[in-house]
Amino acid sequence: MSALDYLRQRNTPRTGNQILSRSGRLTLLVGIAILAALGPVVQSVQPFWLNLLVRMLTFALLALSLDFVFGYAGLLSFGHAAMYGAGGYAAALLVTEVTASALVVLPLAVVTGVIVATIIGWLSVRARGIYFAMLTLAFAQMLYVVAFTDLPATIAGMETVTGGDNGLYGIQLYELFGIDFRERLNYYYLTLGIVALSLAGIVRLANSPFGRVLQGIRENEERTEFIGYDVQRYKVIAFAISGGFASLAGALYVPFQSVANPQLLHWTVSGELVVMVLLGGMGTFWGPMLGAGLVVFLEDRLGSVASWEVILGSLFVAVVVFAPRGLAGSIITLRNDPRAAIGNAKRALENYVRKVRG
Amino acid sequence: MVETFLRATLLGVQLGMTLALIAAGLTLIFGMLDVINFAHGALYMLGAYFGAVIAVNLGSFWLALVLAPLLVGLIGAAIEVLSLRPLYGRNPLYHILLTFGFAIMIQGAIVQIWGGQARRIAQPDLLTGTLSIGSLNYPIYRLFVLVVSTVLIAAVWLAIDRSNLGILMRASAHDTEMVDALGIDVSKVFTSVFVFGAVLAGLAGVLLGASRSVNPGMGMGIIIEAFVIVVIGGLGSFRGAVYAGLLIGLVTAYGALIAPTLTDLFLFGLMAVVLMIKPNGLFGTTEAA
Numbered sequence: 001m002s003a004l005d006y007l008r009q010r011n012t013p014r015t016g017n018q019i020l021s022r023s024g025r026l027t028l029l030v031g032i033a034i035l036a037a038l039g040p041v042v043q044s045v046q047p048f049w050l051n052l053l054v055r056m057l058t059f060a061l062l063a064l065s066l067d068f069v070f071g072y073a074g075l076l077s078f079g080h081a082a083m084y085g086a087g088g089y090a091a092a093l094l095v096t097e098v099t100a101s102a103l104v105v106l107p108l109a110v111v112t113g114v115i116v117a118t119i120i121g122w123l124s125v126r127a128r129g130i131y132f133a134m135l136t137l138a139f140a141q142m143l144y145v146v147a148f149t150d151l152p153a154t155i156a157g158m159e160t161v162t163g164g165d166n167g168l169y170g171i172q173l174y175e176l177f178g179i180d181f182r183e184r185l186n187y188y189y190l191t192l193g194i195v196a197l198s199l200a201g202i203v204r205l206a207n208s209p210f211g212r213v214l215q216g217i218r219e220n221e222e223r224t225e226f227i228g229y230d231v232q233r234y235k236v237i238a239f240a241i242s243g244g245f246a247s248l249a250g251a252l253y254v255p256f257q258s259v260a261n262p263q264l265l266h267w268t269v270s271g272e273l274v275v276m277v278l279l280g281g282m283g284t285f286w287g288p289m290l291g292a293g294l295v296v297f298l299e300d301r302l303g304s305v306a307s308w309e310v311i312l313g314s315l316f317v318a319v320v321v322f323a324p325r326g327l328a329g330s331i332i333t334l335r336n337d338p339r340a341a342i343g344n345a346k347r348a349l350e351n352y353v354r355k356v357r358g
Numbered sequence: 359m360v361e362t363f364l365r366a367t368l369l370g371v372q373l374g375m376t377l378a379l380i381a382a383g384l385t386l387i388f389g390m391l392d393v394i395n396f397a398h399g400a401l402y403m404l405g406a407y408f409g410a411v412i413a414v415n416l417g418s419f420w421l422a423l424v425l426a427p428l429l430v431g432l433i434g435a436a437i438e439v440l441s442l443r444p445l446y447g448r449n450p451l452y453h454i455l456l457t458f459g460f461a462i463m464i465q466g467a468i469v470q471i472w473g474g475q476a477r478r479i480a481q482p483d484l485l486t487g488t489l490s491i492g493s494l495n496y497p498i499y500r501l502f503v504l505v506v507s508t509v510l511i512a513a514v515w516l517a518i519d520r521s522n523l524g525i526l527m528r529a530s531a532h533d534t535e536m537v538d539a540l541g542i543d544v545s546k547v548f549t550s551v552f553v554f555g556a557v558l559a560g561l562a563g564v565l566l567g568a569s570r571s572v573n574p575g576m577g578m579g580i581i582i583e584a585f586v587i588v589v590i591g592g593l594g595s596f597r598g599a600v601y602a603g604l605l606i607g608l609v610t611a612y613g614a615l616i617a618p619t620l621t622d623l624f625l626f627g628l629m630a631v632v633l634m635i636k637p638n639g640l641f642g643t644t645e646a647a
Contacts, residue, residue, distance in 0.1 A: 076451065123630070127637040130394060130450075134589040135633050138626040141582070145623045267582060271396075271458060278455045309466025316459030320452050321441055355444035 025203075028286060032196050036189070043185050050184045051256075052300050056293040057191045058253045061198055063276045063292035064285055065245035068202055070274075071283030072211060073238045074218030075125075078133040078270050079140030080246050082120060083113040085265030087247025089147065092168045092260035093161075100255075102174035102190070109251035110244045116143075117243020121236040128221075137267055144265040167261025171254055191252050198245055203285060205241065214238050279319055280326050287328025294327070322348050361493055366611040372500050374607020375507035380562045380580060381587040381599040382514060383555035389594030390531040390551045392450055393442060396457035399581030400464035401556045405430045405563025406572040407468055410479050419482040419568065427560035434556025438549050446548070461577065469574050476573035479564065503565050510561070511600055518596060527551055586629050592642025602640065 035053075042049045062084055069075040090112035094105045124135040146152065150164035162168070179186050205211050213234055216224040225231045254260045263269070272295070280291020298315070302308030323330045334341055384398045408426035413419050437460060445452055485499045518524035530537045530547045538544045563576075570576070587606050591598025609628060613621035632640060 123634060127633050130593060131589065131633055131637055131639070131642075134585065135630060137582075138586075138630045138633075141626045142623055142630070145620065145626070149619045149623075151620075151623075268578065275455055275458055278451065307466055307470045309462050310470065311466075313459045313461070313463025313466060316462070317441060317456055320456040320459065321444060324448060324452060352444050356439060 024286070028199070031286075032192070035192055039185055039188050039192075047184065050188050052297065054184075054188055054191050054256055055253070055300075056296045057188075057195050058249045058256075059273075059276065059292040059296045060289035061195045061252070062246055062249040062273055063280065063288040064195075064199060064202060065242045065249065066273055066277050067282055067285055067288040068206070068245070069238050069242040070277060071285070071288070072206055072218060073214040073235055074221075075235060075239060076129070076133040076274070077136045077239070077242070078267070078274065079120065079136030079138070080242075080273050081265050081267065081269035082136070082140035082143050083117050083243035083246035084250040084253075084269065085140075085143060085147065085260075085262075086116040087113045087250030088254040088260045088264045089162060089168070089250075090247065091251035091254045092171045095172050095174070095255060096168065096170075100172050100175045102176040105174065106194075106248065106251055109247050113247020113250070114240050114244040116247070118236060118240045121239030121243070125232050125235040125239070137270065140265060140270060141267055144262055144267070147265055148262040162262070163260075165262065167259055167263075169259055171258045171260060173255050173258075187256060191256075194248065194252060198248065199285065199289070202245065206285070210234075210237075275316060278326060279316060281328025282326065284326075284328040287326050287331075290327055321352065362615065364494060365496070366615055367608070368496060368504075369500070370608035370611030371604065372504040372507075372607070373610060374604035375504055375511065376562060376566060377583060377587055377607055378511055378600045378603025379507045379558060379565075381584045381591070381603050382511060382596060383558035383562075384584050385588045385591065385594055385596055385599040386514075386518075386558075387552055387555040388588065389596070390527055391442070391446070391548055393453040393552075394450060394457070395552075395555070396454055396581065397437065397460035397464065398457075398555070398559050398584060399577035399579070400461040401430050401434060401559040401577075402563040402566075402580055403468060403572075403574070403577035404433065404464060405560030406479070406567035406576065407472055407563075408560070409564035409567050410477050410572050411472075413479045419480065422479065423561070423564050426564045427557045430560030430563070431553045431557040434553045435549060437556075438552035442552065443545060443548070461581070465574060465577060474574055476571040478571055479568040481568045497569075499569055503569065506565060507562075510558070514558070515596060515600075523550070583625070586625055589639055590629050590632050592639030595639070595641035598639060598641030 035057075038053070039050070042053060062080065065083075066077060066080050069077055087109040090109040091105050094108055099105065120136055120139045123139070124132055127135050147162040147167075148165060150160060150162045152161040153159060153164075173187065174190070176190070179190075206214075213224065213229055216227075216229070217231055217234060221231055250264060254264075273292075276292040276295050277288040278291075279295065280289065281287030295312070298312060299308070302311055305311065319326065325332075333344065380398070380402060384395060387393050387395045387398075405426050408429050409422040412422040412425050416422070441456055441460075442453070445456060481499050485502050488495045488497050489501060490496075518527065526537070526542065526547055527550070530542075530544050534544055537547075583606070587602045588599055590605065591600070591602035605628075606625060609624050610621050613624045636642075
């Protein structure tokens with residue numbers, strides 16, 4: 001018996017699989033309605049906060065995309081920045097060179113993300129666990145170097161493609177049915193609409209037979225393979241779908257910020273994304289979105305406090321130690337039995353002290 | 359031409375051995391505790407900062423080289439006992455989140471305490487200057503780093519392979535229940551492994567802090583390189599970390615001759631190729647996580 005097996009026996013089991021129930025869906029609808037109503041309020045009180053809300057929403061979409069492969073298929077992608085950045089750069093290039101129509105650019109950006117994800121996924125799925133994570137990380141970092149050094153321009157003999165270190169500036173906002181997206185509230189609604197649609201699509205996918213196979217792969221890969229499923233193919237397809245949503249997030253973010261730079265592709269983006277998903281509670285979809293929104297919000301709000309990194313880091317550590325199923329897990333427990341909250345907290349603390357004493 | 363090549367080789371070997379020293383701590387901690395320690399880079403950075411402070415205030419590089427890693431070890435002990443210990447046996451993914459949290463925290467604390475500007479640990483007088491062999495000039499300090507790293511790695515290797523503590527460590531990782539049943543406090547063994555890894559990171563921090571700069575970005579920079587090495591070598595394999603460290607050092611040094619801006623592309627490309635051919639790394643035996 002290995003150390004890990006032995007210790008696993010003594011500790012709590014991992015999180016179960018939650019697919020959105022009917023009441024869960026209702027809650028989400030209410031949440032989206034609240035967010036929609038919040039827009040004009042924020043606009044009139046503090047317009048700058050709309051930017052923050054859009055940023056929170058794009059990261060929520062990115063976290064959602066990661067949770068689909070990570071929480072459902074059990075594939076820890078440490079390179080989701082690759083698809084995020086690919087979507088962002090695709091949008092930037094299309095908007096500046098071809099058209100600013102969202103109906104053209106967004107689908108093409110998604111296609112770009114799907115292609116990148118298919119290639120990375122196809123090359124990586126043979127490796128498992130941490131090795132898979134490191135492979136996806138490697139490919140994402142390679143894309144980062146390619147964008148940073150503007151390798152495409154060197155190869156094609158052009159002056160610039162990715163804009164190198166500086167990135168691409170002054171990306172115009174989208175055009176869609178003559179709506180003026182320079183009006184920030186409109187862009188907020190565009191983002192909110194796309195995020196809501198993406199969530200609906202992903203929940204549907206997860207509930208479909210395809211999604212069940214992915215869960216099967218997560219729970220027991222060998223068994224799923226033995227039943228007759230082509231596990232590798234399912235994984236690649238799941239990764240490709242996830243990549244499509246990740247690039248959608250990138251394509252929403254870049255014109256809004258009007259800049260596409262290599263930083264989009266950097267591994268720290270992928271790392272933070274994994275943190276957001278785990279913090280929120282993997283495998284629940286809404287949890288990671290909440291986690292992402294919260295982290296972006298805190299980063300923005302605590303940015304003025306000098307030691308915000310210390311606070312953020314401590315928060316992560318506290319959540320991992322005391323709320324292993326993330327925010328979602330805590331919320332579910334709290335909802336199921338609100339009166340037990342104090343007792344649970346006390347027990348968790350006692351448990352912690354006992355384990356620290358060894 | 360030959361001279362450039364020789365220079366690059368020497369540089370590559372020196373870089374490789376220091377990287378191996380950092381990766382060794384990482385791979386030991388993974389191999390024995392199953393913990394993917396994202397805070398390893400931050401501990402390395404702490405070593406460098408402690409080293410800088412000690413070297414300036416006590417005026418001795420040698421004191422810094424001894425004291426700073428011990429301080430880092432203390433912090434490592436606190437991290438292990440207070441946060442990792444209650445988490446053993448949980449999905450290893452949680453260790454990533456936990457140690458990532460510590461990495462962010464330490465980074466923030468360093469900027470808060472010492473500010474954002476870069477500093478440098480002064481090299482001891484004894485080791486300044488260059489050594490000339492024929493037409494080849496080489497900084498003495500780099501040779502010193504090469505020798506110290508090599509000796510340390512050999513010592514650690516021997517300690518794990520031969521010493522009683524090393525055998526106990528390996529036994530605890532292999533069959534925790536049995537070692538526990540023999541009346542040995544396994545949790546103390548685990549703490550020592552983590553502290554040991556932290557001390558190695560701190561040592562590397564002081565060593566490199568005197569030849570590179572000490573800055574708040576160094577931790578996040580080194581951790582990915584260390585991960586690349588550990589993964590190429592095979593997670594948990596000490597031998598793998600040493601060989602892969604040398605390989606990466608040489609690739610970096612030769613890569614710098616051909617296309618300096620693309621060295622990272624070579625590194626990650628190499629890692630991708632290795633993992634596609636051998637999904638568990640060069641010397642990895644079991645599938646991780």
